[in-house]
Amino acid sequence: MxxxxxxxxxxxxxxxxxxxxxxxxxxxxxxxxxxxxxxxxxxxxxxxxxxxxxxxxxxxxxxxxxxxxxxxxxxxxxxxxxxxxxxxxxxxxxxxxxxxxISFGPMNLKLPREEVSRRVNMAMEYMNITEYGDRPPHYLSGGEKKRVAIADIIAxxxxxxxxxxxxxxxxxxxxxxxxxxxxxxxxxxxxxxxxxxxxxxxxxxxxxxxxxxxxxxxxxxxxxxxxxxxxxxxxxxxxxPVMLDVYEELVRNGLLADAGVYPRDMREFRELIGK
Amino acid sequence: MSHEHTARSHTGRHHHHKGGHRHDTGGSSIDFYACHSRIRHWNPGFRVGFSIILLLFCILANHPAVSCVIILTAAWITVGMGGLSFRRYFSVLTIPITFILLGSAAVAVDFSRQPIGDFHLYLFWGYLYLTYESLLNTLFLILKVFGAVSAMFIMTLSTPSHELFSVLRKARCPSLIVELMHMIYRYIFILMEVQRNMRISAESRLGFGDFKTSCYSFGQIASNLFIIALKKANAYYDAMEARCYDGTFAFLEEEHQANPKHLIAAGIYLTALMSFWLAIR
CATH class of the missing domain: 3.40.50.300 (P-loop containing nucleotide triphosphate hydrolases)
Structure with missing residues (x-):
């Protein structure tokens, strides 16, 4: 590696x-x-x-x-x-x-103004919060605040x-x-x-x-x-994990052949039993 | 979720302002109105400058007619152009109106041993008296103060705090003070939120049932708030360090170019006001 x-x-x-x-x-x-x-x-x-x-x-x-x-x-x-x-x-x-x-981090990195502005806009677009740009944080919901917190780091x-x-x-x-x-x-x-x-x-x-x-x-x-x-x-x-328990239970009861392919989510599970 | 409660209580106030929510009117609603003002896109420096000039002019002119004009135009700018409903504008104004009326009552009323003046009231150690002149002076004073307050409200009701801070910074206000303002402003809302949650949870456990328990709960909440403030300060510092904080607060500030139309309109308005004052002086 x-x-x-x-x-x-x-x-x-x-x-x-x-x-x-x-x-x-x-x-x-x-x-x-x-x-x-x-x-x-x-x-x-x-x-x-x-x-x-x-x-x-x-x-x-x-x-x-x-x-x-x-x-x-x-x-x-x-x-x-x-x-x-x-x-x-x-x-x-x-x-x-x-x-x-969002600009706090990039400003602390001492980047030029244009670069900070680019990164702030990029991060807001990334997290889909461009429309909240001018709002104070205390008028955001919990989910919106989380997006801002992630955008902080992405910037x-x-x-x-x-x-x-x-x-x-x-x-x-x-x-x-x-x-x-x-x-x-x-x-x-x-x-x-x-x-x-x-x-x-x-x-x-x-x-x-x-x-x-x-x-x-x-x-x-x-x-x-x-x-x-x-x-x-x-x-x-x-x-x-529920998915692991369900798979092993199905194999143990002979409802599914043990192919060693463990499904990780519902999509993979559906594919497995669909076969 | 607690944060959503804040958002909801603010939107809730739209519909029934006179109803509940009496516990957090004032500061936070002014802040909310400022964020939703339609004249927010104006250059913040221009807005702040204009209302300060208007405020100073109102005091220096010291003329009731000028005060009336300023009261009306300031209301028109905030309500008409800013899109704040008249009822809400009025309810914000009631806060200073209370102080103005109480304060000017003391100016109007005088005290004497003899029964003089146009109106008097005997109290067993002397007389409280009023004259027509003092009444008129008080009325003019009320108008002047009211005009000055309305002028200030052009700024207050259209400028969210972060814009005000950036104007102050550009006006060479010491950075220590501006940084403190930033943090205090943000902290006020966090502590209010924490306090409200603790209060609600105390209330749900009958913590405010009678006077004695109320006092006890209030004390508990206050001391708890202090500890939480200290803890939060630590968490904050860690989060700031993690984002390369090195001792200076720096944020990106929007550059709204001042619209020449606004400057010209403000110039014309102030000139007209000045000539009006000179004509009637």
Whole structure:
């Protein structure tokens, strides 16, 4: 495989002196990967994200971006190229109009005015919020705020985009919109990391799953291998994806031949039973 | 969802302004009207400048007829051109009207040991009295203040805060102050939202049943709000850092070119007002 875009070696982080929030995280992330990060509340997912974005600095451990070790000096480089869409859009939106808000990141990158303006318009079109440009954020609905929060990061054009529980607090329609955006970003070869509690989403969307438990990564592999590993599922208090259960149940009862082709969503499932 | 509640309560106010929602009129509704004004596309600097010039002129001219003209034209600009309904314009004006009337009552009424003046009222330590002259002066004062307030409302009811901040920044206001204004403005709405949610949840648990529990709930909400403010400040800072914040607040600002037609119209209007004042002085 090619060179990792981001490499983390033995990362430790403590919130208070006694309890480790991250306890020896090592992982390599390759360009264009679609990674779902799962694990119960307080397992260290958000802390991990803030560490690889350079907002929090680890007690101990190394981060490499494109093979270069991140030091205090190269920290801005890390923040420039890795964007986080925070879970609560209200904790992210700071400006008093949508356009100004989206321009905050590009302005901090010290880009020329025309470039900032181009990126803001591009990001608003991308998220389909051009018509809200002049509105103050407090007159937007929850779904609209989420779009603004995503546009914030798209305008910075990072290589890696992290979504911290993006599906939480979204209605079904906005959740579909979010998946379309993720699909589009994937097609553009962006590296995506998404933390989620929605195992069905992780199962159908991700090509790699990281399972966090008590500040450690206890499993790292394809969704199928992770969710078939009962020990991991139990230890991280996960549930199995419905699609996986249904498929295995059908095979066990002899209703379906075991061809080893696991359907990930309804479309694939229909194709499978249609055959 | 809580955010949708905000949006709904604002649109709800359209239909039954006199009805419920008494708890958050004032500031937030002015902000809402400003965002929906039809004269928003005018150059913000022009709008702010025009209303300040009009305000100063109203005070300097110090003439009741000039004040009346300004009251009428300001109402016409905000209601007629800005598209705000007259009823809402009036309900916004009632806030300063209350203060104006209370304040000017103190100017009109004087105090004396002797029963003098055109009207007087005996209170056991002396007399409160009014004269026709003081009444007339008070009326003129009310008109002047009312004219100045209407002039200011041209700006207030058509300029959302972010436009005002950018005008202030261009007018060389210290960036520390402008940045603080940005953050405070955004924060007001977040804290209001949090406070409302806590209040509603306290109410649903009978937290405002009688006076004693009301006091207790209010205190709990206030102290909780303080803790939440601190937590949110941390979360905010993290999110800003993640977007390469380096100590300076910078946003892209729209450049609305001032329309020459507006400048000419404003020039003609101010000249006409000036000559009217000179003629009747």
């Amino acid at each position: 090619n060179e990792p875009i981001l490499q983390v070696n033995d990362l430790h982080y403590y919130y208070n002196d006694n309890q480790a929030a991250l306890n020896g995280i090592s992982v390599s992330i390759y360009p264009g990967e679609r990674i779902a990060v799962i694990g119960s509340n307080g397992a260290g997912k958000s802390t991990f994200f803030l560490n690889i974005n350079g907002v929090l600095s680890p007690e101990h451990g190394e981060i490499f971006y494109h093979g270069t070790k991140i030091t205090k000096k190269s920290l801005p480089e890390l923040r420039k190229n890795i964007g986080i869409v925070f879970q609560d859009a209200d904790n992210q939106i700071i400006a008093s109009s949508v356009k100004a808000e 910075m054009e990072p290589d890696v985009i992290i979504f911290d529980e993006p599906t939480a607090a979204l209605d079904p329609l906005n959740a579909v919109m979010l998946e379309e955006v993720l699909e589009k970003l994937s097609a553009e070869q962006k590296t995506l990391l998404i933390s989620t509690h929605d195992v069905d989403f992780a199962y159908r969307w991700a090509e790699r799953v990281l399972v966090f438990c008590d500040g450690q990564i206890i499993a790292d592999g394809t969704p199928l291998s992770v969710f078939q590993n009962d020990e991991v599922v139990k230890k991280a208090s996960l549930t199995r």
